[in-house]
Amino acid sequence: MIEACSSKQFPREEHNHRHCVAEAIATAVIICRERGLRFTEQRRRVLELVWNSHKPVGAYDILDSLNHAGGKVAPPTVYRALDFLIEADLVHRLDSLNAFVGCPDPRNPHTGQFLICRECRSVAELDDSDIDELVRRKASKLGFTALRQTLEIEGICRNCVID
Numbered sequence: 001m002i003e004a005c006s007s008k009q010f011p012r013e014e015h016n017h018r019h020c021v022a023e024a025i026a027t028a029v030i031i032c033r034e035r036g037l038r039f040t041e042q043r044r045r046v047l048e049l050v051w052n053s054h055k056p057v058g059a060y061d062i063l064d065s066l067n068h069a070g071g072k073v074a075p076p077t078v079y080r081a082l083d084f085l086i087e088a089d090l091v092h093r094l095d096s097l098n099a100f101v102g103c104p105d106p107r108n109p110h111t112g113q114f115l116i117c118r119e120c121r122s123v124a125e126l127d128d129s130d131i132d133e134l135v136r137r138k139a140s141k142l143g144f145t146a147l148r149q150t151l152e153i154e155g156i157c158r159n160c161v162i163d
Helices: 017-035 041-050 059-068 075-087 129-141
Strands: 091-094 099-102 112-117 123-125 150-155
Touching (some): 041 059, 041 075, 041 099, 059 075, 075 091, 075 099, 091 112, 091 150
Parallel strands (some): 112 150
Antiparallel strands (some): 091 099
């Protein structure tokens, strides 16, 4: 099974990120083919820009990159591509940062817990089912049905910790 580069950990400095981008694109092609989804060139390019690093990227940063590459792209085009990628489970939206990161396990729909480094802005995804279940159970005790949950935790990654 092809699986995109793991953003389930903080990458080390020597990390070869081009490999992550290539794997994410290859995975997206397969998933879209299997699900009967159209993976257009524009959607591919937006996914590539999201995966360009392990740091979240904003929609307007994506827009700037697309326009610098020689196109004239309008904001709704980027937002439509991002909506598609989110619905296809290829990208996660980080509400606290108003930004997007690639999903390291798009074959398995899941909620996410995201560790966000306040120094370098890198993101790692936990995807811990025990946390999901705990939230569902606690919410249920209050008469609430949790439909979607995303947990964003800010801290310092191993690459930024000062000894």
